[in-house]
Amino acid sequence: MHNQAADQSRSALHAVGDNVSHTPLLHVDGVGLQYRSATAVAQATHDVSFDVYPADRFVLLGPSGCGKSSLLKAVAGFLKPAAGEIRLDGVAIHQPGPDRIVVFQEFDQLPPWKTVKQNVMFPLLASRTLGKREAAERALHYLDKVGLGKFADAYPHTLSGGMKARVAIARALAMQPKILLMDEPFAALDALTRRKMQEELLILWEEVRFTLLFVTHSIEEALVVGNRILLLSPHPGRVRAEINSHEYDLQSLGSVGFQDTARRIHRLLFDEGQAEPAAQVNFKDVRFSY
Numbered sequence: 001m002h003n004q005a006a007d008q009s010r011s012a013l014h015a016v017g018d019n020v021s022h023t024p025l026l027h028v029d030g031v032g033l034q035y036r037s038a039t040a041v042a043q044a045t046h047d048v049s050f051d052v053y054p055a056d057r058f059v060l061l062g063p064s065g066c067g068k069s070s071l072l073k074a075v076a077g078f079l080k081p082a083a084g085e086i087r088l089d090g091v092a093i094h095q096p097g098p099d100r101i102v103v104f105q106e107f108d109q110l111p112p113w114k115t116v117k118q119n120v121m122f123p124l125l126a127s128r129t130l131g132k133r134e135a136a137e138r139a140l141h142y143l144d145k146v147g148l149g150k151f152a153d154a155y156p157h158t159l160s161g162g163m164k165a166r167v168a169i170a171r172a173l174a175m176q177p178k179i180l181l182m183d184e185p186f187a188a189l190d191a192l193t194r195r196k197m198q199e200e201l202l203i204l205w206e207e208v209r210f211t212l213l214f215v216t217h218s219i220e221e222a223l224v225v226g227n228r229i230l231l232l233s234p235h236p237g238r239v240r241a242e243i244n245s246h247e248y249d250l251q252s253l254g255s256v257g258f259q260d261t262a263r264r265i266h267r268l269l270f271d272e273g274q275a276e277p278a279a280q281v282n283f284k285d286v287r288f289s290y
Ligand SMILES: Nc1ncnc2c1ncn2[C@@H]1O[C@H](COP(=O)(O)OP(=O)(O)OP(=O)(O)O)[C@@H](O)[C@H]1O
Pocket: 035, 036, 042, 043, 044, 062, 063, 064, 065, 066, 067, 068, 069, 070, 071, 217, 235
């Protein structure tokens, strides 16, 4: 999306709440991702570009296999682009770093022999970000924020799935990363818990205003969680459109506007006839103005 209209649209898009920034925090430029084996090359994404601004809740949305997780891995520094470049705060990403923390859906990866507080403290200590006392204070601060202050001394196996998710979020936020990366974080939860976690994530965002890159294949979740959504085509993932979704939240879930938008996104993602080049689909500040 390197045309002028897209740039103007972007200026409108990242005027989110009180946070208005004209400098992207994360710049993904023409990124092609591949997996190579001895006999084959699998192309995961092709020429994907997008910018994430401070305090954005930016969602990568697309069908299974379109390269969402691969993009997240590349931003995290675990996968090197075969083409293009990824920059965070102006610096090219070449490896993982404490400025990018990933939350996966496998919350059972919380070491079971550590208490909740110790789990949250662990990355702070391992990365030598803080000493023991400060790490404990920071851990308790973020556990309070996710409503788990009283469970600081509990062990992970005594927690529900939703509580484990909250520990994982507290652990990530405690590192105070420049960008929080979430890969289908609530996919393994039951529908009610998933909704509750989406709500809590938005409440946390209101308070902390972290920058979020969030992967999902659920259109509904993308509209609820995101203020901007990048739609990716089926394998290999290319940018199909970028939309502004900041007006939607859990309250608007059943509304006509929400449902209508969800249907339009579905058509854009899955109807081949709708596969317009990304630069021609200019959503500006209005939804679906094409
Ligand atoms: N380790 C790997 N080795 C080879 N190919 C891979 C590897 N990981 C992913 N791929 C391929 O890359 C493509 C993109 O995969 P990716 O997991 O990023 O997609 P996704 O959009 O996150 O899918 P899902 O929603 O199902 O998780 C797929 O075709 C997948 O088969």
